[in-house]
Amino acid sequence: MTQPIGELNPPVRLMLTPGPSSIDPRVYRAMATPLVGHMDPWFKGCMEETQILMRQIFQTENRVTMPLSASGSGGIEASVLNSLEEGDEGIVAVNGVFSERMYEIGIRASSKVIKVEAPYGKPVDPEDVRRAAKGKKIKIIGLAHGETSTGVFTGIEAYRKLADEVGALLVVDTVASLAAVPLHVDRERIDICFSGSQKAISAPPGMSPITVSPAAEEVFRKRKTKVQSWYFDLTTAMNYWGKDRLYHHTPPISLIFALREAMRLVLEEGLEARWERHRTNQLALIAGLEAMGLDLLVTNPADRLPTVTAVMIPGGVDDAKVRNQLLDEFNIEIAGGFGAVKGKIWRVGLMGYCSQKANVLLFLAAFEKVLLDQGFRVPSGAGVGAAIRSYSQVETAAAVSR
Numbered sequence: 001m002t003q004p005i006g007e008l009n010p011p012v013r014l015m016l017t018p019g020p021s022s023i024d025p026r027v028y029r030a031m032a033t034p035l036v037g038h039m040d041p042w043f044k045g046c047m048e049e050t051q052i053l054m055r056q057i058f059q060t061e062n063r064v065t066m067p068l069s070a071s072g073s074g075g076i077e078a079s080v081l082n083s084l085e086e087g088d089e090g091i092v093a094v095n096g097v098f099s100e101r102m103y104e105i106g107i108r109a110s111s112k113v114i115k116v117e118a119p120y121g122k123p124v125d126p127e128d129v130r131r132a133a134k135g136k137k138i139k140i141i142g143l144a145h146g147e148t149s150t151g152v153f154t155g156i157e158a159y160r161k162l163a164d165e166v167g168a169l170l171v172v173d174t175v176a177s178l179a180a181v182p183l184h185v186d187r188e189r190i191d192i193c194f195s196g197s198q199k200a201i202s203a204p205p206g207m208s209p210i211t212v213s214p215a216a217e218e219v220f221r222k223r224k225t226k227v228q229s230w231y232f233d234l235t236t237a238m239n240y241w242g243k244d245r246l247y248h249h250t251p252p253i254s255l256i257f258a259l260r261e262a263m264r265l266v267l268e269e270g271l272e273a274r275w276e277r278h279r280t281n282q283l284a285l286i287a288g289l290e291a292m293g294l295d296l297l298v299t300n301p302a303d304r305l306p307t308v309t310a311v312m313i314p315g316g317v318d319d320a321k322v323r324n325q326l327l328d329e330f331n332i333e334i335a336g337g338f339g340a341v342k343g344k345i346w347r348v349g350l351m352g353y354c355s356q357k358a359n360v361l362l363f364l365a366a367f368e369k370v371l372l373d374q375g376f377r378v379p380s381g382a383g384v385g386a387a388i389r390s391y392s393q394v395e396t397a398a399a400v401s402r
């Protein structure tokens, strides 16, 4: 006889990673409420509310706004497959693993997508994209607003200008930035914008909020061929999320409950206050890390993504040992690097519910202890001290402006 398998009892971790983030208890409660059918009239009202909340967070009036039943990568897949047909030309600004994924999906769709690259730790220069677009019929320009693999932020304005010049749709991956970094889909005229439920929105993983402009809808309508993916065909998916409410596939109803509650929390706090919270906490984290003698991958402060901070691993320090000790001794999870920066950086996430002063101070204290144990000398208390000073500067400035 094999041993009976025990009741599920996961450890309680603080997930200071680039996703998933830890979750507010209200979101767990919403997820545990009784299931209703996906065609139930009551659920239709709940779907409508979910879409209303989502439009407010994206800051858009786009009709096509819904959660895809997929993780963030499903959002990339849907955006690319719906907008490109075989042989169509497009450009993706690639500066890390996730923007590379958008390019890869374009190639698999047999379109002629080209990538314009930047070194890891920097945004792609829009001028390089402009040069690459010369003489081509570019249908989409894609980029990651926040490139999570390196912690790089890319501003949208220059890309919108470019997309206007070449007549392309602008496709923006906001998986790591929505609800943490200023974003106005309508004002910035993003044609297709998608995100993930488990990052700064702080719902469980498994849903990808997406919004599509009327201009992009028009491009979808003019397709000569069907979208290769039945599941991610946005026009048929909208028959369910639109006014007809026709069955398409059974959505993850409990996840929609959770996402709805997480979005309510975002709007209760207010988008502006939430953006400011992410900025303030990252500034304190960075002040602490620098005071500990650590370097950051992203050297230009304007290029830093507020949700993910990439820290250079000092020479002689073992990447995995540090991460394992943080987990074993403090129940804190941080991430390593992947792709070209594997073994070179740690990535500390401060996303959504995790972006809190208490977490920043706890992490810096724990990190000092672990680094000392692993042979890296840190001036005693330097990280926490610098973070506290960073917070008090922000508080003083706020008091003055009041």
Ligand SMILES: *Cc1c(COP(=O)(O)O)cnc(C)c1O
Pocket: 018, 019, 071, 072, 073, 074, 098, 144, 146, 147, 148, 173, 174, 175, 176, 196, 205, 206
């Ligand atoms: C996490 C992430 C993704 C992928 O999301 P999954 O939920 O892991 O599929 C895509 N793009 C960016 C910018 C991300 O941070």
